[in-house]
Amino acid sequence: MSVLVYIEAQNGKLRKASHELAYYAVKSAAILGLDCCGVVVGDCADIQDLGQYGLTQVEQLAPNANGDNMTIAAAVAGVAQAKSASLVIFGHNSIGKSLLPSVAVKLSAGTLSGVNSLPSTDNGFTISKTVFSGKAIATYEMHTPVKVISLMGNSVKPESSEVENVTINNSDIQIADGTIKVIETRREDGTVPLPEAELVVSAGRGMKAPDNWPIIDELAEVLGATTACSRPVADIGWRPHHEHVGQTGVAIRPNLYIAIGISGAIQHLAGVNSSKTIVVINKDPEAPFFKAADYGVCADLFDVVPKLTAALRKFKEN
Amino acid sequence: MKILVCISKTPETTAKITFTDGDTKFNEDGVQYILNPYDEWYALVRALELVEANGGEVVLGHVGPAANDSIIRKGLAVGAHRAVRIDADPLSAEMVAKQIASHAATENYDLILCGKETIDYNGAIIGGLIAAELTLPYVSFVSHLEVSGSEFTLTRDIEGGVEVSKVNGPIVISASKGLAEQRIPKMKDIMMSKRKPIDVIEAVSTDPTTTIIKYSLPQGKQGVKMLGPDDMDELVRLLNEEAKVL
Numbered sequence: 001m002s003v004l005v006y007i008e009a010q011n012g013k014l015r016k017a018s019h020e021l022a023y024y025a026v027k028s029a030a031i032l033g034l035d036c037c038g039v040v041v042g043d044c045a046d047i048q049d050l051g052q053y054g055l056t057q058v059e060q061l062a063p064n065a066n067g068d069n070m071t072i073a074a075a076v077a078g079v080a081q082a083k084s085a086s087l088v089i090f091g092h093n094s095i096g097k098s099l100l101p102s103v104a105v106k107l108s109a110g111t112l113s114g115v116n117s118l119p120s121t122d123n124g125f126t127i128s129k130t131v132f133s134g135k136a137i138a139t140y141e142m143h144t145p146v147k148v149i150s151l152m153g154n155s156v157k158p159e160s161s162e163v164e165n166v167t168i169n170n171s172d173i174q175i176a177d178g179t180i181k182v183i184e185t186r187r188e189d190g191t192v193p194l195p196e197a198e199l200v201v202s203a204g205r206g207m208k209a210p211d212n213w214p215i216i217d218e219l220a221e222v223l224g225a226t227t228a229c230s231r232p233v234a235d236i237g238w239r240p241h242h243e244h245v246g247q248t249g250v251a252i253r254p255n256l257y258i259a260i261g262i263s264g265a266i267q268h269l270a271g272v273n274s275s276k277t278i279v280v281i282n283k284d285p286e287a288p289f290f291k292a293a294d295y296g297v298c299a300d301l302f303d304v305v306p307k308l309t310a311a312l313r314k315f316k317e318n
Numbered sequence: 319m320k321i322l323v324c325i326s327k328t329p330e331t332t333a334k335i336t337f338t339d340g341d342t343k344f345n346e347d348g349v350q351y352i353l354n355p356y357d358e359w360y361a362l363v364r365a366l367e368l369v370e371a372n373g374g375e376v377v378l379g380h381v382g383p384a385a386n387d388s389i390i391r392k393g394l395a396v397g398a399h400r401a402v403r404i405d406a407d408p409l410s411a412e413m414v415a416k417q418i419a420s421h422a423a424t425e426n427y428d429l430i431l432c433g434k435e436t437i438d439y440n441g442a443i444i445g446g447l448i449a450a451e452l453t454l455p456y457v458s459f460v461s462h463l464e465v466s467g468s469e470f471t472l473t474r475d476i477e478g479g480v481e482v483s484k485v486n487g488p489i490v491i492s493a494s495k496g497l498a499e500q501r502i503p504k505m506k507d508i509m510m511s512k513r514k515p516i517d518v519i520e521a522v523s524t525d526p527t528t529t530i531i532k533y534s535l536p537q538g539k540q541g542v543k544m545l546g547p548d549d550m551d552e553l554v555r556l557l558n559e560e561a562k563v564l
């Protein structure tokens with residue numbers, strides 16, 4: 001039996017999530033007393049980087065330009081069967097969430113998506129995830145012999161141990177032609193996508209008007225952060241929908257979340273309160289967000305934000 | 319077009335989350351319930367728009383006990399034509415998907431829509447499980463959808479961008495923000511919804527896959543450290559040395 005982890009590659013290189021996934025899978029395998037194996041679609045130039053987490057075997061599937069998420073899932077399920085995998089791990093993102101269900105059905109597996117802890121075997125197979133959009137944590141027992149899970153980003157911090165050599169095996173399993181034809185992929189260049197970002201600068205209705213955003217963009221740029229926003233500013237079209245964080249937007253858990261001119265409504269907090277460190281800039285001392293913050297600045301954001309940007313620039317230069 | 323919209327019941331977004339029975343059960347005392355926002359605002363409304371443009375009917379699919387009929391009525395008030403309730407407690411994602419799939423297998427739906435995720439258990443995989451059970455194509459996190467004949471053109475949200483694809487129906491999709499605009503039912507719609515049929519069907523038997531054994535609340539913050547607007551160098555120092563996030 002083994003643990004199988006789906007390694008995400010994009011344009012021939014590892015996606016950032018793959019580091020955390022490889023580390024998590026090796027740790028899980030150690031807890032379960034099983035071997036660990038990765039599966040990747042296509043060539044991946046920096047796959048040896050995963051050796052630092054102790055991953056030593058990767059099955060490589062030949063890409064098929066006419067494949068789709070269903071046929072990739074079928075091939076991954078085939079690898080899982082060949083490796084007698086009892087635990088299959090995906091990232092809890094647009095890739096993992098579209099492959100996991102199909103793999104789980106093919107393997108008659110139980111599923112748990114969005115886990116944020118390593119499994120435990122002290123009392124059956126137990127594992128936890130955040131529920132109610134971050135307002136609580138639930139520990140689940142999984143009863144099925146085969147389990148398929150997805151790992152919420154930024155849940156464990158990958159630590160490198162001894163560097164091992166990763167053996168790549170070209171799998172005999174083929175990705176069949178699919179029925180879904182992707183005709184276009186558009187990505188915004190440069191910034192780290194919000195769900196994977198470690199640093200996030202977010203702004204809300206306190207910004208008063210969309211024209212005022214350059215101070216937010218500048219702060220984000222100096223910090224190397226991704227921008228986010230509260231729901232009302234996305235709803236009125238000041239910012240794109242994909243920036244909307246919270247209970248009905250993207251749920252994130254970055255290392256640093258800077259909230260600017262956001263009151264901290266319960267639905268907003270739900271999606272961001274798992275952030276490691278929260279800084280709140282708001283002119284209202286009664287703003288509920290201060291209760292969820294580590295650091296607070298109670299002042300006019302149009303005064304504070306440029307000062308923070310300048311201080312960070314000075315810090316980065318030294 | 320015949321469209322199935324899968325709907326879930328979730329606690330209202332401001333509900334206080336507490337637990338009972340030694341933190342093993344969600345405390346429902348005083349909790350108000352709503353239709354899951356992704357199901358109601360995006361999946362259901364886009365289904366209604368498609369049927370308004372092309373003819374057909376929108377059926378709501380729900381797995382839950384009779385007590386949930388009041389939630390189903392909210393979807394009927396928004397405009398769905400009728401509903402099918404599979405009479406069982408929703409126990410896990412697999413179980414719910416098997417129930418919906420076993421119903422859908424006997425009907426000829428052109429499109430099955432789910433919300434992107436529920437705001438209580440945040441699983442985001444039920445649509446995919448239904449598709450896999452029915453061996454239909456599945457496209458997740460759809461923020462734009464057009465139909466021409468049996469061909470669907472879909473825009474799907476991915477990290478940092480979008481992916482546009484084409485596929486022939488029938489298909490299963492999950493709806494994300496942008497797919498449609500929320501509709502607020504009028505008094506007349508709410509009255510009419512009371513006369514729309516909810517067919518109750520028996521659940522198929524399934525084996526348990528997962529159970530929640532314990533709940534806990536996240537660790538609260540230690541208290542906020544306040545700084546003045548002119549202390550930004552100090553804030554940067556704290557973020558670097560104390561919080562270690564820079």
Ligand SMILES: Cc1cc2nc3c(=O)[nH]c(=O)nc-3n(C[C@H](O)[C@H](O)[C@H](O)COP(=O)(O)OP(=O)(O)OC[C@H]3O[C@@H](n4cnc5c(N)ncnc54)[C@H](O)[C@@H]3O)c2cc1C
Binds near residue numbers: 244267302
């Ligand atoms: C079902 C449902 C789901 C929801 N889901 C979400 C969600 O997912 N995400 C989300 O964000 N919201 C969500 N909401 C909305 C939420 O309830 C709040 O309305 C929203 O978060 C408020 O956004 P805001 O903080 O930007 O605006 P406001 O609440 O208007 O707050 C603006 C803040 O800016 C401050 N401010 C103003 N001017 C300045 C200045 N010059 N300097 C400094 N500070 C200033 C004010 O003091 C105030 O605190 C949801 C609501 C419902 C009903």
